[in-house]
Amino acid sequence: MNKPRWTRRPERSNWGDFGADDELGRLNLIDHNAVLRGVREVKEGRSFCLSLPLDYPGGNVLSPRRHPPKLCPTFRDDKPVYNLPLDESGLTHTDVLSDDAVLLHTQYSTQWDSFAHVGKLYDATGTGAPKPIYYNGYRGGDDIVGPSESNGRPIGAQRLGIETMAVKAIQTRGVLVNLFSRFGRDRKLVNYDDLMRIIDEDQISIESGDILCLYTGFADMVMQMKGKPDPQLLASSHSVLDGRCTSLQNWIVDSNIAAIAADNYAVEALPPAPAVAAPCARLPLHELCLFGYGIPLGELWLLGELASALEKSKRHGFLLTAPPLRLTGAVGSPVTPVATL
Structure with missing residues (x-):
């Protein structure tokens, strides 16, 4: 019998709740009821492409290690x-x-992060030696294999690869929260109170298995720059989640949303708000979502046209279809999400 991958479950996690070998995390909440709830949002037969051109933002000034196709x-x-x-x-x-x-750099443009994208140095077996660990205890070096660890094995995510999300065939109800309508182009770190105020004022209903989509206007500005992004202007513009807000983290956990997608980089603020104490995650929402609870993150989604259509019809929900590429072993993937109203 193989030894368990972990004996110490992180305090903020759902490891094991969907099974010892689970690789889908909260995508398991997209069941037939969630899919049917999404289908019931289709009233007009109108579809919207939520992807940037895959050669946008343009160049590599926003992320030096990532390049256009x-x-x-x-x-x-x-x-x-x-x-x-x-x-x-x-x-x-x-x-x-x-x-x-x-x-193709898999996370250059509109994308999904897999759970193999961000892990944590964590002591999962009580040895006193933290090691690279990913969602549900999958191990760096054993399950996510880099060049120095391959020893003839294929490099990439042997577990938690993006192909698991593709096979899930992600389709459910999407719910859009329009941050741009409140904060415009101003740089704003959105905390729990800010988000709840909008959800309450707009009477937005969010249910288990929904995918939360956050419209900030960031991707609209990227499009307006026509492949020549201004990093200083983009970094000082538009709202973004405050990943260090504990109340916001708790709501994400309690809401039972299946995933979060935003039209900006990282979903959360980079650089983040100052930490209370070290050591800590530089990407606290990534740690919470990808490492702890198996909540995929989508970045650089193009949500402006959809947001306008929803606002005109006084709606927030839609059918969202967004499977990644079935690219075995990849830790992220381009995606062309489709919203149907």
């Missing part, structure tokens, strides 16, 4: 397959082919 042709008989006649004589076949490949 690079397209290149595939080759046939040492010839690039772009406008390539299948039969150059044209006597037998008239087909002309184009075929390409892409080098």
Whole structure:
């Protein structure tokens, strides 16, 4: 019998609640009732693309290690397959082919984080030696394998890879909270009281298995910059969750939302509000959601057009379809979410 991956469950976690080997976390709450609740939101038959162009924001000034996609042709008989006649004589076949490949940074643009994206140095077995650990006790080096640990094994997430979210075929009720309508382009760290005030004033109902979508206007500004983002302006603009707000963290846990998606980087403020004490997470909401409770985070979603349509119809809910790529072993993925009203 294999030893358990963990004997010390983090104080703020749901490890084991969905099974010892669970890799879906709170996505388990997207059951048939959640899907049907989302379907019932479809009244008009209108669909909205919630993805940026995947070559946006543009360049790499916002994230130096991430770059836009690079397209290149595939080759046939040492010839690039772009406008390539299948039969150059044209006597037998008239087909002309184009075929390409892409080098893609999975978290450059509109994306999902998998649970293998952010873990924690944590002593899961009581040895006194904290090690890299991820949701439900999956281990760095054993389950999430880097180049120095591969020893001939494939590099990547052997467990908690993004493909588990793809197989789940994420479709449920989305609920949009319009932060931009309250705070505009001003930089604002949104705490629990701020969020609850909007939810109460707008009479927004959030149920188990829903995906919370936060519209701040950030991605709209990215689009307006046309591939040449201004990092200083973006960093000083728009509202963002205060990841260090304990009451906000508690609400995320108690709400039973399946995931959070926002139109900005990271969902939470970067840099965060100052910590009370060290050591601590630089990304406290990522630690709470990805490491502790298995709540996926979506970033850089394009929500402006949807927000306007919902405001005009005095609605907040919609059918959200947002599976990532079924890319085995990846720790994140581009996504083209679709909202249907």
